[in-house]
Amino acid sequence: MSQEVDIKKLEEQARKIRILIIEMLSRAGSGHPGGSLSSVEIVTALFFHTLRHKPKEPNWPDRDRFHLSKGHSCPVVYAALAERGYFDKKELSNLRQLGALLQGHPDRRTPGIEVASGSLGQGLSVALGMSLAGKMDKKDYRVYCLMGDGEIQEGNIWEAAMAVSHYKCDNLCAILDYNGFQIDGRICDVMSLEPLRDKWEAFGWNVIEVDGHKIAEVIKAFDKAKTVKGKPTIIIAKTIKGKGVSFMENVADFHGRTPNEPETKQALEDLGK
Amino acid sequence: MAELLFQREVYGKTLVELGKTHSNIVVLDADLSGSTKTRLFCKAYPDRFFNFGVAEQNMMSTAAGLASCGKVVFASTFAMFATGRAWDQVRNSVCYNNFNVKIVASHAGITVGEDGASHQAIEDISLMRSIPNLKIIVPCDGPETREAVIAAFQTPGPFYIRLGRSKIETIEGKSAFKLGKAYAVREGKDVSIFACGIMLHAAIKAHEILKKEGIYARVINVPTIRPLDKDTIISCAKQTKGVVVCEEHSVIGGLASAIDEVICENAPVKTVRVGVKNRFGQSGSPADLLKEYNLTDLDIVAAVKRVLSK
Numbered sequence: 001m002s003q004e005v006d007i008k009k010l011e012e013q014a015r016k017i018r019i020l021i022i023e024m025l026s027r028a029g030s031g032h033p034g035g036s037l038s039s040v041e042i043v044t045a046l047f048f049h050t051l052r053h054k055p056k057e058p059n060w061p062d063r064d065r066f067h068l069s070k071g072h073s074c075p076v077v078y079a080a081l082a083e084r085g086y087f088d089k090k091e092l093s094n095l096r097q098l099g100a101l102l103q104g105h106p107d108r109r110t111p112g113i114e115v116a117s118g119s120l121g122q123g124l125s126v127a128l129g130m131s132l133a134g135k136m137d138k139k140d141y142r143v144y145c146l147m148g149d150g151e152i153q154e155g156n157i158w159e160a161a162m163a164v165s166h167y168k169c170d171n172l173c174a175i176l177d178y179n180g181f182q183i184d185g186r187i188c189d190v191m192s193l194e195p196l197r198d199k200w201e202a203f204g205w206n207v208i209e210v211d212g213h214k215i216a217e218v219i220k221a222f223d224k225a226k227t228v229k230g231k232p233t234i235i236i237a238k239t240i241k242g243k244g245v246s247f248m249e250n251v252a253d254f255h256g257r258t259p260n261e262p263e264t265k266q267a268l269e270d271l272g273k
Numbered sequence: 274m275a276e277l278l279f280q281r282e283v284y285g286k287t288l289v290e291l292g293k294t295h296s297n298i299v300v301l302d303a304d305l306s307g308s309t310k311t312r313l314f315c316k317a318y319p320d321r322f323f324n325f326g327v328a329e330q331n332m333m334s335t336a337a338g339l340a341s342c343g344k345v346v347f348a349s350t351f352a353m354f355a356t357g358r359a360w361d362q363v364r365n366s367v368c369y370n371n372f373n374v375k376i377v378a379s380h381a382g383i384t385v386g387e388d389g390a391s392h393q394a395i396e397d398i399s400l401m402r403s404i405p406n407l408k409i410i411v412p413c414d415g416p417e418t419r420e421a422v423i424a425a426f427q428t429p430g431p432f433y434i435r436l437g438r439s440k441i442e443t444i445e446g447k448s449a450f451k452l453g454k455a456y457a458v459r460e461g462k463d464v465s466i467f468a469c470g471i472m473l474h475a476a477i478k479a480h481e482i483l484k485k486e487g488i489y490a491r492v493i494n495v496p497t498i499r500p501l502d503k504d505t506i507i508s509c510a511k512q513t514k515g516v517v518v519c520e521e522h523s524v525i526g527g528l529a530s531a532i533d534e535v536i537c538e539n540a541p542v543k544t545v546r547v548g549v550k551n552r553f554g555q556s557g558s559p560a561d562l563l564k565e566y567n568l569t570d571l572d573i574v575a576a577v578k579r580v581l582s583k
Binding site: 065067107108114115116117118119121122123125126127128129130131132133134136137155156159160162163167 | 320321323326328332333334335336337340341342343344346361362364365366369370
């Protein structure tokens with residue numbers, strides 16, 4: 001399947017999404033660039049290739065479900081939704097404003113957002129509910145859940161990890177954006193997660209490790225996950241926090257700080273705009 | 274002697290009854306299906322029942338995911354864990370999304386008895402009452418439990434239904450349950466006694482005792498705590514000389530607080546709260562605990578007299 005994919009085109013799409021993220025966050029004056037930029041290839045692969053969806057019919061019953069468990073990274077999803085035509089791109093400039101379609105963290109008022117998120121650790125459970133509903137209704141849609149690495153320090157994630165595996169939810173694919181940073185610093189300094197592969201395997205999951213910035217690898221992992229029966233898959237995507245913007249890469253501070261005017265100029269230059 | 278029923282038994286049977294004709298009902302539990310009686314549904318419709326083990330947070334957010342796909346989800350565990358342990362999931366996954374999740378929690382209040390303070394939810398209404406979108410029902414007996422569960426099923430959006438552990442006498446001759454309606458079960462002109470759950474029974478007994486002393490107390494059942502029947506509360510406050518509110522719950526944040534808020538803003542009269550006074554529970558028989566925590570008919574009689582005293 002992957003041979004037919006125009007990777008160059010997807011990479012160009014990813015670059016556009018990065019530009020939109022910087023522009024919307026710079027305008028909003030608050031928000032989370034680091035984890036948005038690290039997820040760009042994952043989200044691009046999903047929304048521009050892997051997901052079965054109809055942007056003009058967001059409630060199409062047979063759609064694949066995508067749930068952003070790490071809600072603070074919503075700018076990357078908003079950019080993808082806008083680019084796919086879920087809503088007018090003009091909405092991106094109202095991010096975080098009073099009454100805006102695009103809230104600071106995902107809200108169901110936004111077409112394409114299935115379930116609100118923001119309080120970390122709940123999304124894998126939400127995805128489990130979607131997966132069980134699909135199985136009960138004998139539907140063949142798949143459920144994708146994007147989690148953050150800091151996020152999986154939440155106990156709720158491991159309750160869900162147990163249950164998703166217990167109920168053999170092979171229609172569910174979790175993706176971990178493993179950028180190695182959380183607000184207070186490096187994951188390994190704040191609260192270590194390793195050995196991560198072993199942990200998920202011990203919980204009964206199929207684990208695939210990829211370079212989260214190589215779209216072809218990410219797509220291949222999604223395809224592989226579809227073929228695994230009887231257990232869920234987690235794609236551990238090694239990424240770089242702030243990817244694509246020179247001064248944001250691997251800087252914990254840009255988890256939750258937006259670029260000022262000169263920084264924005266520099267960031268857009270880095271991204272070739 | 275009136276019929277004695279377990280509210281949770283009635284709940285389980287009602288689920289089975291609803292499940293027969295509504296294939297979109299899904300029931301969840303967190304390792305307490307034998308106690309909450311969701312096991313009855315599990316036996317009847319095993320494909321639509323999911324046990325999550327001792328993991329209430331996961332259960333609540335999974336309920337949200339199921340509801341996002343069109344299911345009507347009933348999620349049950351003890352009141353302590355449904356409202357305390359999983360509060361954030363109830364708020365953010367269920368209520369913020371305004372999902373069709375009906376949280377039906379058993380073993381509320383101090384009449385859980387011998388298990389003691391860790392299992393006696395006396396803050397649950399308070400915790401739930403501050404969350405937007407959530408409707409709250411505290412049924413007073415078996416039949417009202419059935420009516421409340423059916424109403425919750427028929428009404429879109431999230432619900433919290435609070436049930437007790439022990440068998441409870443059926444109150445004969447009362448009105449049918451209507452969501453958002455409070456109504457008098459005994460008439461009186463002197464004082465209004467508002468009550469919910471098992472305290473309605475004590476309030477009715479207090480009414481009989483007071484009548485013999487020439488004090489006529491109106492007893493009002495308030496099964497729906499949200500949305501609260503403000504009109505009935507205001508008119509009762511205006512028609513009588515004072516108000517007593519009784520609940521098997523902390524006096525902070527529950528029915529008494531809700532009613533006092535309405536009265537203070539609309540028809541200020543003297544009110545006295547009969548509830549747990551800023552204390553944890555403890556082990557004991559339900560009857561001994563009700564005495565120890567001043568939740569008996571005699572405590573309500575004393576409260577009425579306080580209201581009427583200058």
